[in-house]
Amino acid sequence: MSWAGRRWGRRQRAVLWAVLLAAWEAAWGQLRYSVPEELPKGSFVGDVAKDLGLQLPELSDRGVRVVSEGRTQYFTVNGKTGYLVTAERIDREQLCRLVEKCVLRCELIVEGEMKVYRILVEIMDINDSAPSFKDTEVEERISEMTAPGSRFPLPDAHDPDSGRNSVQSYELSGDEHFSLAVQAGPGGDQRPELVLAKALDREEAAFHELVLRAMDGGDPARTGTARIRVTVLDANDNAPVFSQAEYTVRVPEDVPVGSVLATVTATDADEGMNGQVKYSFKKITEIASKIFTLDSQTGAIILLQSLDYEEDDCYELEVQARDGGGLFDTAKVGITLTDINDNSPVISVRSALSEMSEDAPSGTVIALLHVDDRDSGSNGEVRCSLDGGVPFRLEKSLEDYYRVVTARELDREQVSEYNVTVRAADGGSPALQSSAVLALRVLDVNDNAPVFAEERYSARVWENNAAGALVLTVRATDADWGQNARVRYRLQVELIDERAEMPARDRLEKWRHANILKLKRANWRVLH
Numbered sequence: 393m394s395w396a397g398r399r400w401g402r403r404q405r406a407v408l409w410a411v412l413l414a415a416w417e418a419a420w421g422q423l424r425y426s427v428p429e430e431l432p433k434g435s436f437v438g439d440v441a442k443d444l445g446l447q448l449p450e451l452s453d454r455g456v457r458v459v460s461e462g463r464t465q466y467f468t469v470n471g472k473t474g475y476l477v478t479a480e481r482i483d484r485e486q487l488c489r490l491v492e493k494c495v496l497r498c499e500l501i502v503e504g505e506m507k508v509y510r511i512l513v514e515i516m517d518i519n520d521s522a523p524s525f526k527d528t529e530v531e532e533r534i535s536e537m538t539a540p541g542s543r544f545p546l547p548d549a550h551d552p553d554s555g556r557n558s559v560q561s562y563e564l565s566g567d568e569h570f571s572l573a574v575q576a577g578p579g580g581d582q583r584p585e586l587v588l589a590k591a592l593d594r595e596e597a598a599f600h601e602l603v604l605r606a607m608d609g610g611d612p613a614r615t616g617t618a619r620i621r622v623t624v625l626d627a628n629d630n631a632p633v634f635s636q637a638e639y640t641v642r643v644p645e646d647v648p649v650g651s652v653l654a655t656v657t658a659t660d661a662d663e664g665m666n667g668q669v670k671y672s673f674k675k676i677t678e679i680a681s682k683i684f685t686l687d688s689q690t691g692a693i694i695l696l697q698s699l700d701y702e703e704d705d706c707y708e709l710e711v712q713a714r715d716g717g718g719l720f721d722t723a724k725v726g727i728t729l730t731d732i733n734d735n736s737p738v739i740s741v742r743s744a745l746s747e748m749s750e751d752a753p754s755g756t757v758i759a760l761l762h763v764d765d766r767d768s769g770s771n772g773e774v775r776c777s778l779d780g781g782v783p784f785r786l787e788k789s790l791e792d793y794y795r796v797v798t799a800r801e802l803d804r805e806q807v808s809e810y811n812v813t814v815r816a817a818d819g820g821s822p823a824l825q826s827s828a829v830l831a832l833r834v835l836d837v838n839d840n841a842p843v844f845a846e847e848r849y850s851a852r853v854w855e856n857n858a859a860g861a862l863v864l865t866v867r868a869t870d871a872d873w874g875q876n877a878r879v880r881y882r883l884q885v886e887l888i889d890e891r892a893e894m895p896a897r898d899r900l901e902k903w904r905h906a907n908i909l910k911l912k913r914a915n916w917r918v919l920h
């Protein structure tokens with residue numbers, strides 16, 4: 393130790409100790425002194441001259457020597473003063489490493505008198521060493537599940553000093569989770585132990601830095617420290633936790649197969665396997681399991697099959713996240729589809745006339761239609777119309793039902809057959825359309841009289857002609873159809889005398905009797 397600054401104080405104390413503690417034993421020819429260690433060379437140990445009753449002049453004349461057994465001579469006598477002084481610096485810890493009481497022995501030989509005196513010098517410990525730990529960095533590994541109150545041995549400190557100057561106490565600082573207990577060992581030594589005062593939580597603090605301090609009893613005390621780093625080992629004390637208890641997504645029904653519809657995430661505060669989360673479906677319908685798949689690593693919900701809003705417009709799934717230790721969490725996933733105008737309106741003819749009499753009154757129902765569109769909202773709202781220019785109109789019947797009725801009386805002779813096109817369009821953008829054609833035949837009613845091609849026919853015939861000769865051909869047509877159009881001819885003959893002044897009665901008489909015309913019915917050609 394460095395001594396220079398403290399030389400004076402130490403010297404005084406050495407003197408005091410020599411007086412108080414070293415009661416010399418003259419009876420046995422034995423002197424006892426005690427000095428603190430580490431005194432510089434030449435320090436006072438004891439006044440041997442006085443203690444042995446030797447006169448100073450004698451001392452130098454007679455030749456006084458101090459001898460000791462060891463190689464090193466620690467003491468010598470000052471011939472002028474008669475004091476026993478140190479010849480070497482004495483390190484107690486080196487001389488008597490493990491010995492509690494460190495005593496050096498030497499003999500004082502007074503040559504002239506042939507006398508020998510034994511001198512025992514006890515080397516007192518001074519607090520020149522600090523306690524120290526073999527390892528100043530200590531690693532402790534403690535599971536976070538360790539119960540409070542558990543103890544873990546800590547390294548102890550060594551201090552080569554003796555008595556109060558050796559290790560007296562320990563102190564732990566750093567963390568409320570730990571406290572210190574010091575057990576007394578079998579030899580009275582102190583054994584520090586780390587006590588878990590409060591449960592650990594790796595997720596809160598994975599490491600705890602502590603300082604263990606060993607103190608000796610010196611004044612001021614010397615200390616030695618060791619840093620203790622406690623690593624908290626993970627236990628699977630945390631279940632995975634989904635970022636949301638319920639995930640809701642809206643997707644258009646035409647979202648392509650293979651799309652990621654949603655990604656669920658769960659976190660687990662544990663580490664390693666205990667914190668590794670795998671995802672799976674917990675509750676899923678048979679149908680939904682063919683439509684959706686869940687990536688067990690990423691939590692992505694992927695579409696396997698195309699969706700159809702009209703089939704199902706929402707799916708409720710339940711997903712699970714499970715960590716390597718078997719702890720889990722569940723969450724709901726609601727997938728709602730939004731409608732896309734992917735369905736055209738459908739016109740179904742529930743009932744229809746294929747033919748209708750032309751004299752049916754205006755407003756006669758010719759067809760009953762049903763329209764439907766599987767889409768929802770405006771995509772499913774259907775408007776119906778008829779192509780223009782036909783004598784029909786649409787009438788709304790029950791919800792989704794329409795009647796096609798005549799708008800006026802029909803005339804077969806004008807139009808005998810209709811192809812009525814009914815069109816339906818939905819409210820989507822762009823709108824989808826469809827159409828249906830109703831074929832209607834108009835049945836004839838005998839509403840047309842036969843009409844001669846000419847209003848008046850005239851022919852001249854020679855008198856005395858042969859019976860059976862063709863006079864003329866007449867022709868009448870009828871706009872009606874079938875039987876209604878069949879024309880039969882009947883002849884009504886009126887003879888007109890060129891000499892027209894003949895009274896009517898005479899004219900008839902003349903026709904009867906003259907019999908000049910022989911008309912044969914077979915000669916009349918019938919048209920139609």
Ligand SMILES: *[C@@H]1O[C@H](CO)[C@@H](O)[C@H](O)[C@H]1NC(C)=O
Pocket residue numbers: 809810811831
């Ligand atoms: C109605 O449609 C049918 C079948 O396409 C066709 O044969 C017929 O000529 C059409 N009639 C009219 C008056 O267009």
Ligand SMILES: CC(=O)N[C@H]1CO[C@H](CO)[C@@H](O)[C@@H]1O
Pocket residue numbers: 518519520609610611612614
């Ligand atoms: C170096 C040192 O700390 N020395 C001290 C040892 O203890 C004594 C008392 O026991 C003190 O006086 C020293 O200063």
